Amino acid sequence: QQPVQSPQAVILREGEDAVINCSSSKALYSVHWYRQKHGEAPVFLMILLKGGEQKGHEKISASFNEKKQQSSLYLTASQLSYSGTYFCGTERTGGFKTIFGAGTRLFVKA
Amino acid sequence: DAGVTQSPTHLIKTRGQQVTLRCSPKSGHDTVSWYQQALGQGPQFIFQYYEEEERQRGNFPDRFSGHQFPNYSSELNVNALLLGDSALYLCASSRPGTGGGEYFGPGTRLLVL
Numbered sequence: 113q114q115p116v117q118s119p120q121a122v123i124l125r126e127g128e129d130a131v132i133n134c135s136s137s138k139a140l141y142s143v144h145w146y147r148q149k150h151g152e153a154p155v156f157l158m159i160l161l162k163g164g165e166q167k168g169h170e171k172i173s174a175s176f177n178e179k180k181q182q183s184s185l186y187l188t189a190s191q192l193s194y195s196g197t198y199f200c201g202t203e204r205t206g207g208f209k210t211i212f213g214a215g216t217r218l219f220v221k222a
Numbered sequence: 223d224a225g226v227t228q229s230p231t232h233l234i235k236t237r238g239q240q241v242t243l244r245c246s247p248k249s250g251h252d253t254v255s256w257y258q259q260a261l262g263q264g265p266q267f268i269f270q271y272y273e274e275e276e277r278q279r280g281n282f283p284d285r286f287s288g289h290q291f292p293n294y295s296s297e298l299n300v301n302a303l304l305l306g307d308s309a310l311y312l313c314a315s316s317r318p319g320t321g322g323g324e325y326f327g328p329g330t331r332l333l334v335l
Contacts, residue, residue: 199264209255210324213264
């Protein structure tokens with residue numbers, strides 16, 4: 113039941129854009145996105161609730177397609193500080209646990 | 223505003239021993255979840271505590287137990303440690319119904335020899 117993230121890894125040059133996808137085979141209530149840098153704890157980026165909303169956070173935004181049970185994280189004009197591993201976490205209706213994907217490793221180079 | 227704190231930061235134990243990890247949630251948060259993160263993997267849900275009760279549990283054996291105190295802080299206990307229990311243990315706090323996600327502490331890195 114772990115959500116599937118793609119791609120597994122991506123290398124960008126500063127200023128380039130990236131899209132990270134997260135899909136689930138189960139009906140979801142919400143999708144969370146986190147970024148974890150090496151040796152640090154995951155940092156919450158945003159949460160999307162069912163309803164197909166899109167959210168933005170500076171140059172990072174995300175969408176949630178409830179029909180497809182898919183969420184995408186959009187990173188625009190990437191900066192060196194965007195490097196890290198991005199995790200999506202999913203919650204099902206009536207549940208209280210967040211199930212995390214395996215992560216997408218993002219490396220931004222100058 | 224203090225974030226989530228965890229103690230200790232690092233711990234070395236031997237097989238068969240028992241360990242207790244501690245977590246204080248972010249101010250204003252009343253729900254605490256514990257996760258196990260192996261190297262290169264995503265966090266795996268252990269259990270969640272709310273109102274001093276275990277509200278949901280992941281696929282972890284009974285060797286893993288927990289507690290939440292009236293001040294919302296929490297403990298994770300692991301008995302009869304196995305080599306495979308070596309991992310980063312993360313505590314995350316939240317306040318359901320606010321539309322926010324979980325805020326993670328820095329974690330406790332446990333090494334079982």
